[in-house]
Amino acid sequence: MTDTAVISNTEACAPSATHAIGTEAATTVAGALKALADPLRLRMLSAIAIDPRGESCVCDLAELAEVSQPTVSHHLKVLKETGMLLSERRGTWVYYRIAPGKQRAVAALLDAFAPAAAAMDEPEDTAARAEALQQMDTRVTRLAEELADELTGLNRDLVVAIVRESYAGLVRSAKLTAHMIPLTERFARQRLADLTRDRVTAVPQVLFVCVQNAGRSQLAAAIVNQLAGGKVIARSAGSTPAADVHPHLRSLLTEIEGEQLAGDAFPKPLTDDAVRAADVVVTMGCGDVCPIIPGVRYEDWAVGDPALASPEGVAAIRDDIEGRVRELLATLTD
Structure with missing residues (x-):
C-alpha cells in the first residue's frame, strides 16, 4: 500500500473519529456506569425512581437485600456521588430522591436500556x-x-x-x-x-404509553378493559416498541383477558393519531415523548417495570396499577 493510499484511507475515516463522544463526556458517563455496576445499587435506584412519594427512606431501601445498614448507606453514597441522587435527613432517617437534572437519564437507563439489555435476542x-x-x-x-x-x-x-x-x-x-x-x-x-373517532360522543378512551409497550402499559390497558365493562376503552403504545410482549407478562395477561386476547397482544408504536383520539393519555416511564394535543388530559404514573421484577414484584406492580386504574375510572364514569 502506498503512502498516498494510507493518507486517503485516514482522511476517509476521520469524520467518524471526530464525531465520537468527547473525552470529558465519556469520562463522566463511564464514572456513572461504573458506580451503577452493582445489582443492589440498580435496585435501589429503581425503587427510588418508582416510589409514589417521589422519594425513598433509607429504611425502605434496606429491605431490598439482607445486608447491614452501613452497607446500604455505602451504596447510596456511591449513587449520590454520581449526582443522580439528592438526600435529606429528617430526624433519624435519611430520604433519597432522583436529582431533577438526572431524571431523564435515570428513566432512559431503567425503562429503555435495562429491559433491552436483559432480553435474550435470537440470532438473525x-x-x-x-x-x-x-x-x-x-x-x-x-x-x-x-x-x-x-x-x-x-x-x-x-x-x-x-x-x-x-x-x-x-x-x-x-x-x-x-x-x-x-x-x-x-x-x-x-x-x-x-x-x-369523535371524542365528544364516543365512549371514553385511555391511552397508556411506555417505552417498549411490552409490560406495564399492556398490563394497565388490560386491567382497564377488565374493570370498565365497556364503559371505558383502553389502548397502549410504546415510544420504542419491543419485538414482543414480555413472556412472563403474557401469563398475567391471560389471567386478566383470557387466552385468546392475551395471545393477540403485541407491542405497537406510538402515533399522533392515537394521542389525538384519546381522552386521557397516561405515560409510564417514557418521559415527554407524547405530543401535546388540546383537550387531551395527561397523567404520568411512576410504576415499576414488570419485565425486570421478581414474581413478588410483578404482583405488587399489578396491585399498584389496579389501584390507580380504579381511581382513573372513577373520574371517567361518574
Whole structure:
C-alpha cells in the first residue's frame, strides 16, 4: 500500500473519529456506569425512581437485600456521588430522591436500556429476513388494496398510506412471522378508527404509553378493559416498541383477558393519531415523548417495570396499577 493510499484511507475515516463522544463526556458517563455496576445499587435506584412519594427512606431501601445498614448507606453514597441522587435527613432517617437534572437519564437507563439489555435476542438470519421482507411487501400492498375496497367511506389513498405506515412501524421492531400481515391489519384498522373517532360522543378512551409497550402499559390497558365493562376503552403504545410482549407478562395477561386476547397482544408504536383520539393519555416511564394535543388530559404514573421484577414484584406492580386504574375510572364514569 502506498503512502498516498494510507493518507486517503485516514482522511476517509476521520469524520467518524471526530464525531465520537468527547473525552470529558465519556469520562463522566463511564464514572456513572461504573458506580451503577452493582445489582443492589440498580435496585435501589429503581425503587427510588418508582416510589409514589417521589422519594425513598433509607429504611425502605434496606429491605431490598439482607445486608447491614452501613452497607446500604455505602451504596447510596456511591449513587449520590454520581449526582443522580439528592438526600435529606429528617430526624433519624435519611430520604433519597432522583436529582431533577438526572431524571431523564435515570428513566432512559431503567425503562429503555435495562429491559433491552436483559432480553435474550435470537440470532438473525439476514438473508432470510431480506427475502421475507420482499415477499411481505407484496402482501402488504394486497392488504392495503383490500382495506381500501372495504372502507369506501374513507379516502382510498389515505387507507393505503395508513396500511403501509402501520406495517413500516411494526416491522422495525417485530420479528418477521406469519402473523405480520394480521398484526398490520389490526394496527391499521385501529389507526383508521382513531382518525374518525369523535371524542365528544364516543365512549371514553385511555391511552397508556411506555417505552417498549411490552409490560406495564399492556398490563394497565388490560386491567382497564377488565374493570370498565365497556364503559371505558383502553389502548397502549410504546415510544420504542419491543419485538414482543414480555413472556412472563403474557401469563398475567391471560389471567386478566383470557387466552385468546392475551395471545393477540403485541407491542405497537406510538402515533399522533392515537394521542389525538384519546381522552386521557397516561405515560409510564417514557418521559415527554407524547405530543401535546388540546383537550387531551395527561397523567404520568411512576410504576415499576414488570419485565425486570421478581414474581413478588410483578404482583405488587399489578396491585399498584389496579389501584390507580380504579381511581382513573372513577373520574371517567361518574
